[in-house]
Amino acid sequence: MSARISITRTSNSRLPDLDFDNIPFGAAFSDHMFIAEYNGNKWENARIVPFGNISVHPACFALHYGQAIFEGMKASKSHDGKPMLFRPEMHAKRINASAQRMCMPDFPEDLFVEALHLLVGLDHAWIPPQEGSALYIRPFMFACDEYFGVRPGDKYLFMIYTGPVGPYYSKPVRLRAELEYVRAVPGGTGEAKAAGNYGGAILATEKAKAAGFDQVMWMDGHEFRYVQEVGTMNIFFVIDGKVVTPKTDGSILKGITRNSIMTILRERGYEVEEKLVDIHELIAASEAGKLQEAFGAGTAAVIAPISEIVYKDKVMKLPPVEAFKIAGLAKAEINGLRSGRVVDERGWVVPVQALEPAGV
């Protein structure tokens, strides 16, 4: 039992209503959530309570000025039933990097990790057992000052809720290189996991979907020539045996799955280059039959194979997903780590600490 986090357990678990064989992405929420409050100079009143609505003032800063950031992470169950977190410290650091960009207070990393252990420990029965499914964890922070003017907030809420999820994409994705709208430019907020980055992306995504695509491939905002990311994921290509991913420049999210994939592949001896990825290089590789794989990488999607990329009138068709040796290898290792079938030599997989919550 944590001295810093009080726990009030639900007396009415919704778990019996969950159909583990039919979990849509993002529509199921576990029984509890974590909340802490920032009141000008320190985080306080850290607590776990039954999941439910919260009430905010109509002038709540985040609703008007977008001081809102989040994380996406996952907990899984090992093949012998132990709940595990994936790289929690890295997520704790990344939310603070986002906080700094958005002029918000840091959230103590140790409290972030402790809250995850307690919350996931309490709701571990919500973790789906199937490989490829997981408990999605959504930490987020937003300014809740009640004030008209624009300035950094004084008051914030930091919360974490969770929900069981199945796969994000059920089939390989078709992408359209976006040539009208821009997700981010260096100096903007693209590297932060800021709520507005996602809101700003919806129109382009909906237009691409209406044209028959699954997602957009974001391009740089100056020349629409260099690839940034895809939809809500980072992107990787395999060109003539070499793994290539856009280098981060302030406009691209520093994905934790991206980092994991690069590490795994480099350790396996693959050459992985972070660089400016020129669309003309991709077209030339595709025409020469050297564009062997393309895949998105993110917490929600893990690894999402790409079947086709369209840039103006050029159609780059990828080989069938069965031929994606490198994506397959990285996905198998990440899923294997999450299920405990692959030995974790890097300290990425953290068993959830045993919890005997005392209700308050």
Ligand code: COI
């Ligand atoms: C994630 O992959 O966790 C994300 O944050 C993307 C999300 C918007 C579904």
